[in-house]
Amino acid sequence: MERKIYTARLSKKILLSESAQCFHLRFAVEGQSAFDFLAGQFISMIATDSHGKQQTRAYSLASASRGNQFDLCVNRVEGGFFSNMLADLNLGETIQFHGPHGLFTLPSPLTDTIMIATGTGIAPMRGFVEHLFPPTQPDRSEGRSLWLVYGTRYETEIYYQDFFKKMAAEHPNFHYLPTLSRSQESWKGLRGYVQDYVRSVLTEHASRNGLTTASASQQLHAYICGLNNMVSANRELLKEMGLDKKQIHFERYD
Numbered sequence: 212m213e214r215k216i217y218t219a220r221l222s223k224k225i226l227l228s229e230s231a232q233c234f235h236l237r238f239a240v241e242g243q244s245a246f247d248f249l250a251g252q253f254i255s256m257i258a259t260d261s262h263g264k265q266q267t268r269a270y271s272l273a274s275a276s277r278g279n280q281f282d283l284c285v286n287r288v289e290g291g292f293f294s295n296m297l298a299d300l301n302l303g304e305t306i307q308f309h310g311p312h313g314l315f316t317l318p319s320p321l322t323d324t325i326m327i328a329t330g331t332g333i334a335p336m337r338g339f340v341e342h343l344f345p346p347t348q349p350d351r352s353e354g355r356s357l358w359l360v361y362g363t364r365y366e367t368e369i370y371y372q373d374f375f376k377k378m379a380a381e382h383p384n385f386h387y388l389p390t391l392s393r394s395q396e397s398w399k400g401l402r403g404y405v406q407d408y409v410r411s412v413l414t415e416h417a418s419r420n421g422l423t424t425a426s427a428s429q430q431l432h433a434y435i436c437g438l439n440n441m442v443s444a445n446r447e448l449l450k451e452m453g454l455d456k457k458q459i460h461f462e463r464y465d
């Protein structure tokens with residue numbers, strides 16, 4: 212079957228972090244009143260490089276489905292073709308893509324859910340949170356306990372901090388835990404790697420509910436997104452804590 216190729220025009224561009232050269236990009240899909248997708252899915256962007264070769268790269272949708280718009284969160288990869296092309300895209304310019312693709316989506320009905328991300332792996336988590344707590348529609352979180360454990364190196368690289376803080380302040384069942392691996396003295400929050408907090412979050416949740424960690428683990432789903440090493444370490448940890456592989460969803464960016 213022929214894949215439908217869409218054209219998207221850049222309508223908004225925000226530099227999220229100067230040091231990480233990370234951008235929030237908003238696109239509008241040309242000629243469509245709606246571009247429907249499930250939170251957590253990705254699109255495949257297509258462009259021709261300087262050798263005339265067609266290049267395709269996947270990018271997670273960093274928003275919930277919203278009319279004909281979608282958001283991306285992209286950082287420059289040193290020497291990389293596509294990430295730098297997107298980071299250099301000017302407002303009004305267009306790019307082609309196909310999709311949406313992928314099974315990195317929330318279960319229905321929703322269960323308690325732990326989201327684990329580093330760097331731009333925050334993109335699908337932003338989509339999940341926007342879907343669960345839509346700005347103009349009723350809460351879709353069904354009262355489930357939701358955690359977002361987010362790791363970056365420095366405070367300047369905590370993408371979308373204001374958004375997630377606001378969601379956590381407005382929704383007591385959503386817990387936002389950013390942690391820094393190379394924090395400065397002045398940082399008052401969590402320090403270390405995401406794995407350190409995944410274990411404590413799940414253990415505390417089990418004991419609050421009078422359950423063993425293994426039985427509490429059977430009732431939740433985990434979503435991990437980022438670079439391969441972090442994804443592997445967290446998959447191992449979650450299996451060790453009693454989650455079945457069907458409960459562990461992951462997206463590897465490299």
Ligand SMILES: Cc1cc2nc3c(=O)[nH]c(=O)nc-3n(C[C@H](O)[C@H](O)[C@H](O)COP(=O)(O)OP(=O)(O)OC[C@H]3O[C@@H](n4cnc5c(N)ncnc54)[C@H](O)[C@@H]3O)c2cc1C
Nearest residue numbers: 268269270271284285286288291292293294331334464465
């Ligand atoms: C399902 C999926 C979703 C993705 N979503 C996002 C997203 O939301 N935001 C985003 O910024 N990226 C995302 N990526 C990664 C993206 O597809 C590209 O791999 C990335 O932008 C680099 O492409 P490039 O053409 O610039 O580099 P390339 O020319 O492909 O690679 C240059 C070098 O960088 C290494 N490399 C590739 N990707 C990364 C990376 N992410 N970090 C560090 N080194 C890397 C390669 O091994 C290679 O050595 C996703 C990948 C997948 C598979």
